[in-house]
Amino acid sequence: MTAVLEVGGLRVEAETAAADLLLVDGADLRVGNGEIVGIVGESGCGKSTLVRTLIGMLEGNVAVAAGEVRLGGDRVLAPGHDVTASVRGARVGTVFQDAARSLDPLFKIGYQLREVLARHRPGLTAAQAAEKSAAVLGRMGITEPDRVLGSYPHQLSGGLRQRVAIALAVITDPELVLADECTTALDVTTQAEVVALFRDLVRDTGVGLVFVTHDLLLASDLCDRIAVMYGGQIVEAGPTARVLESPRHPFTAGLLASVPSRHTEGPLVGIPGAAPRVTTAFQGCRFADRCAAASAACADDVGWTGADDEGVRCRHPLDGAPHPPTGQPPTTTDKEGH
Numbered sequence: 001m002t003a004v005l006e007v008g009g010l011r012v013e014a015e016t017a018a019a020d021l022l023l024v025d026g027a028d029l030r031v032g033n034g035e036i037v038g039i040v041g042e043s044g045c046g047k048s049t050l051v052r053t054l055i056g057m058l059e060g061n062v063a064v065a066a067g068e069v070r071l072g073g074d075r076v077l078a079p080g081h082d083v084t085a086s087v088r089g090a091r092v093g094t095v096f097q098d099a100a101r102s103l104d105p106l107f108k109i110g111y112q113l114r115e116v117l118a119r120h121r122p123g124l125t126a127a128q129a130a131e132k133s134a135a136v137l138g139r140m141g142i143t144e145p146d147r148v149l150g151s152y153p154h155q156l157s158g159g160l161r162q163r164v165a166i167a168l169a170v171i172t173d174p175e176l177v178l179a180d181e182c183t184t185a186l187d188v189t190t191q192a193e194v195v196a197l198f199r200d201l202v203r204d205t206g207v208g209l210v211f212v213t214h215d216l217l218l219a220s221d222l223c224d225r226i227a228v229m230y231g232g233q234i235v236e237a238g239p240t241a242r243v244l245e246s247p248r249h250p251f252t253a254g255l256l257a258s259v260p261s262r263h264t265e266g267p268l269v270g271i272p273g274a275a276p277r278v279t280t281a282f283q284g285c286r287f288a289d290r291c292a293a294a295s296a297a298c299a300d301d302v303g304w305t306g307a308d309d310e311g312v313r314c315r316h317p318l319d320g321a322p323h324p325p326t327g328q329p330p331t332t333t334d335k336e337g338h
């Protein structure tokens with residue numbers, strides 16, 4: 001599968017008055033054409049920072065310290081090199097949690113779609129732009145495109161606004177779409193509709209999709225592969241079924257045990273403790289102080305074990321046995337064995 005997105009060794013740091021923080025540490029990620037990759041993890045683990053970095057949307061105190069981002073083979077971001085402005089909107093579409101951030105309350109939807117095309121596809125005639133606008137709304141399952149094109153955002157329901165936000169992201173036929181918690185604010189039925197819409201979009205157009213969510217069930221419904229983040233690092237990655245049925249990182253297992261699932265019958269088990277704030281000076285496994293399997297060896301930095309697309313960052317990975325249907329995390333391998 002041709003890679004539309006290749007992220008290698010990405011390290012993102014933030015300067016703050018208190019300390020220099022490590023927001024993303026050594027992230028490797030690959031998304032193929034027509035592939036959906038989920039990024040999951042607790043709040044504050046760095047999911048948004050990672051996806052925003054891919055398109056150069058960095059706050060003033062944040063910088064890329066190492067690694068690179070390639071889009072369709074083109075190097076778009078690395079320390080001291082940032083051409084993401086040229087791909088944002090044109091080759092990469094973005095959908096965020098709050099449709100209000102994508103839509104301008106002052107302009108009708110038809111105008112906003114035409115504006116995006118005028119900026120990124122300037123060769124189109126007015127008639128072609130109108131045709132494309134109606135077509136993209138149709139693809140979003142919007143049955144009354146004329147009414148929507150003539151409406152202001154506040155005249156649409158929340159679900160419809162999010163569909164329009166997705167339409168704005170994909171009307172330019174991008175190679176990659178980044179969706180960051182874009183279903184979180186929606187009710188469950190609308191969430192399911194948006195997920196189905198993404199699935200159809202990827203199947204029909206071959207676009208690559210990065211889907212950021214804290215909702216493992218949603219990720220399991222939609223994603224081909226999953227990358228689990230913790231403390232700014234990708235700690236486990238692999239095909240969705242493998243990661244969710246036989247998690248290898250204790251954090252992934254804890255996350256699974258703490259969410260209700262269709263397989264869960266027993267009580268839900270939370271992960272004690274809180275996610276760390278990681279400084280650039282931090283050494284060792286970020287999860288060690290919350291991990292039942294941690295040993296003294298976890299105080300040293302932990303490397304990645306496995307292939308690029310499938311592996312785990314842990315000195316005491318779980319044994320890979322299927323995740324028990326009770327919602328309890330599987331047992332770990334012997335601490336001393338690593």
Ligand SMILES: Nc1ncnc2c1ncn2[C@@H]1O[C@H](COP(=O)(O)OP(=O)(O)OP(=O)(O)O)[C@@H](O)[C@H]1O
Pocket residue numbers: 014015016021023041042043044045046047048049050059061062214277
């Ligand atoms: N500009 C910044 N300066 C300092 N710290 C930051 C900055 N931006 C983000 N952070 C910190 O980086 C960490 C990761 O934040 P991020 O928003 O990427 O997490 P997340 O996994 O997307 O969480 P959520 O799901 O709550 O959005 C958090 O601790 C956050 O406070």
